[in-house]
Amino acid sequence: MGRRSDHSRAELEELILAEAHALMAEVGFARFSAREVAKRIGYSIGTIYNVFGSLDRLVLAVNSRTFIAWAGLVRARLDAAGADRVAALVEAYFDFAEANPNLWMAIYDHRLPPDAPFPEGYFRQRAELTGLVEAEIAAILLPAKIGTAAALARSLVAMVHGHCVFALNGTFALLGETDARGAALARAREVLAAQ
Amino acid sequence: MGRRSDHSRAELEELILAEAHALMAEVGFARFSAREVAKRIGYSIGTIYNVFGSLDRLVLAVNSRTFIAWAGLVRARLDAAGADRVAALVEAYFDFAEANPNLWMAIYDHRLPPDAPFPEGYFRQRAELTGLVEAEIAAILLPAKIGTAAALARSLVAMVHGHCVFALNGTFALLGETDARGAALARAREVLAAQ
DNA sequence: TTCTTATATTGAACACCGCTCATTTATGTG
DNA sequence: CACATAAATGAGCGGTGTTCAATATAAGAA
Numbered sequence: 001m002g003r004r005s006d007h008s009r010a011e012l013e014e015l016i017l018a019e020a021h022a023l024m025a026e027v028g029f030a031r032f033s034a035r036e037v038a039k040r041i042g043y044s045i046g047t048i049y050n051v052f053g054s055l056d057r058l059v060l061a062v063n064s065r066t067f068i069a070w071a072g073l074v075r076a077r078l079d080a081a082g083a084d085r086v087a088a089l090v091e092a093y094f095d096f097a098e099a100n101p102n103l104w105m106a107i108y109d110h111r112l113p114p115d116a117p118f119p120e121g122y123f124r125q126r127a128e129l130t131g132l133v134e135a136e137i138a139a140i141l142l143p144a145k146i147g148t149a150a151a152l153a154r155s156l157v158a159m160v161h162g163h164c165v166f167a168l169n170g171t172f173a174l175l176g177e178t179d180a181r182g183a184a185l186a187r188a189r190e191v192l193a194a195q
Numbered sequence: 196m197g198r199r200s201d202h203s204r205a206e207l208e209e210l211i212l213a214e215a216h217a218l219m220a221e222v223g224f225a226r227f228s229a230r231e232v233a234k235r236i237g238y239s240i241g242t243i244y245n246v247f248g249s250l251d252r253l254v255l256a257v258n259s260r261t262f263i264a265w266a267g268l269v270r271a272r273l274d275a276a277g278a279d280r281v282a283a284l285v286e287a288y289f290d291f292a293e294a295n296p297n298l299w300m301a302i303y304d305h306r307l308p309p310d311a312p313f314p315e316g317y318f319r320q321r322a323e324l325t326g327l328v329e330a331e332i333a334a335i336l337l338p339a340k341i342g343t344a345a346a347l348a349r350s351l352v353a354m355v356h357g358h359c360v361f362a363l364n365g366t367f368a369l370l371g372e373t374d375a376r377g378a379a380l381a382r383a384r385e386v387l388a389a390q
Numbered sequence: 391t392t393c394t395t396a397t398a399t400t401g402a403a404c405a406c407c408g409c410t411c412a413t414t415t416a417t418g419t420g
Numbered sequence: 421c422a423c424a425t426a427a428a429t430g431a432g433c434g435g436t437g438t439t440c441a442a443t444a445t446a447a448g449a450a
Contacts, residue, residue, distance in 0.1 A: 165360065
């Protein structure tokens, strides 16, 4: 059937995706290219497009893989956490981003064309991370305020995200800030104490 | 001297920059191109490079212009603000970003190569916005805690930034959040009350 | 006026990019 | 063997950033 190797379609998809993920980690979103992925796995550019259809969808797949790894780390840290679960969440958020800056930033660097709809499973993935946070928040809140847990979780994630963005893109360094995660955690504690 | 029109060098630089700024507002960072700028002002691509040297520096100039306009709006809102100056800051931050999403996002979408140093005046510009916030924070803080104003200002800006990013990139919409600025302001109030 | 000089401006050329699709290659089947 | 089916190719298209020898023009000198 024209296979030049013994790769099944699923194996080929995995081969491409793994190399694409590695390239993204190495060079970042701006220098990522489908042609370079093809070159590195020894296939032609056409094969990439046969399997993934477009660069957008390949990047989406790369980012999806990154997101799964990220959520996995957060979950693992939470499972291993002691009493201070909020600290565990913040640390896990920062640790992943700082250990994989190009992969993490690619999640937010890539934007699909304005008309294109969110792909299948996109929502579920994002909601998983927020869901972990929401569960922890709900466990802390007074019973009367549990209804606000979801909104508060989104807000806290945004807050930590802002600190993480500034830590990775150099804004904090430029402004003399050296402890982004400490600041994020302090803010989270103050916000939670106020509920 | 080979001028094909009566533009002085400074006027030509302004002509290019104005058109580049307009193009960035129209199409955003991902679709921005020096060739399109050249086409729109009726000059050749070479002229753009004679004046700005590289795409990086052109984008930097565009973003600098955006940043000046943004800081100007924040300052104006602060001058016109009543007692609730924190609300004025948050509103101004969001209003500019939402009124000029492509310009605002370009500031953070663009990253200079890792080896390249920050250009002249880069720090001063960023520090201006943070400085406005810092002054307001310092006016609120107890005298004993004024030394923490700078760090707290950076942290609060990061916090609002995170909310603004999620509002513009669709993350909040995906998660069912509709009031990003309200959430940002509520967090800011809680954090400040805790100091 | 004409000539010279300095500079503003050009745009073809190069190496890359995403993307398409007619063509080739290889396999399993009858 | 021949046929059908599917995998894989890569030249070609229109785009990008970037360079730089060549050109065009204005100002000053003779």
